[in-house]
Amino acid sequence: MSAAGEFVDDTLQREASWYRAEELRHRFGSRMQYYGASVGAVRGTVRDALRRHAGLSHDEVTALSSELWEVPVYERRLAAVVLLQSKVELLTNSDLTRIEGFVRDARMPSLVDPIAVDVVGPLVERLEGQPRVRADAVLDRWAVDPDVWLRRASLMAPLRALRAGGGDWDGFVRRAKIASDMAPAETTEGETTQDRPTQYRPTQYSGPDQEAVDAVLDAVAERRPELRLAFRR
Structure with missing residues (x-):
């Protein structure tokens, strides 16, 4: 895992809350794991990561987004989305292929x-x-x-x-x-769409x-x- 990816994951786990994780599991189901970090914590973590690792290139941003998304943990995937939101000016139409994969996996x-x-x-x-x-x-x-x-x-x-x-x-x-x-x-019976x-x-x-x-x-x-x-x- 990259240094930026480790920072995001470690920070999100420190922000974990078991009761919030249970709430998310109840709301979204068990197809993913949940740390129980708040949306504000996810956004703050990504902001801090971008400060620590300033000047990330297009390829570094997209690679980090895939790295975060790869593990089916809700907060990691939300962090990947926030990262792309924060660096959308770097993205090009060729990135829609990667984003399509995210959407197919997300399903919420x-x-x-x-x-x-x-x-x-x-x-x-x-x-x-x-x-x-x-x-x-x-x-x-x-x-x-x-x-x-x-x-x-x-x-x-x-x-x-x-x-x-x-x-x-x-x-x-x-x-x-x-x-x-x-x-x-x-x-009705015998009728097709x-x-x-x-x-x-x-x-x-x-x-x-x-x-x-x-x-x-x-x-x-x-x-x-x-x-x-x-x-x-």
């Missing part, structure tokens, strides 16, 4: 959403030219992926920019329509991807009421 809003909103979104927004075209193509691919958490990330990514008055609304609408079309449909036209699919489905659509619409509703989804009733 408390990790997927900050990756999407605070890492993927700002990364994509500052790209121009061919890199932006490639990044948008990645988000479009995520939007049709069978992994619902990857679809959620593609939808949540433009939230900050849209809320601030910019953002790729057309891209969001395109991906939201895909999410709507991919929503599971209830069927494909047998039922899209407009007759039930509206009560509220999976992680549909929750993301609602979150973005709620975020822009007050300041940008003109942004609406015509296909939603």
Whole structure:
């Protein structure tokens, strides 16, 4: 383990709390381990690590994020997200492959959403030219992926920019329509999902991807009421 990685892990373990670990296990399940460090402690630890190891290069930052993520401990993975948030200006569209792996592993809003909103979104927004075209193509691919958490990330990514008055609304609408079309449909005996036209699919489905659509619409509703989804009733 790198010196920075050891510092982060050691500090998080010193911040451990058994009752907080139990609370997290109750909330998120047992598929991961939990130290029981608070979100504030995780953020402070990453901030201190970046002070101790100032001037980390792009490759060092991304390698450290993978190192932290590799061990399935919630606080380590949250620290990896905070690290990428803190150094998002170093990231490029080629880093979306690594981030995609993180999203596929995460499978919970408390990790997927900050990756999407605070890492993927700002990364994509500052790209121009061919890199932006490639990044948008990645988000479009995520939007049709069978992994619902990857679809959620593609939808949540433009939230900050849209809320601030910019953002790729057309891209969001395109991906939201895909999410709507991919929503599971209830069927009668002998009927398949494909047998039922899209407009007759039930509206009560509220999976992680549909929750993301609602979150973005709620975020822009007050300041940008003109942004609406015509296909939603």
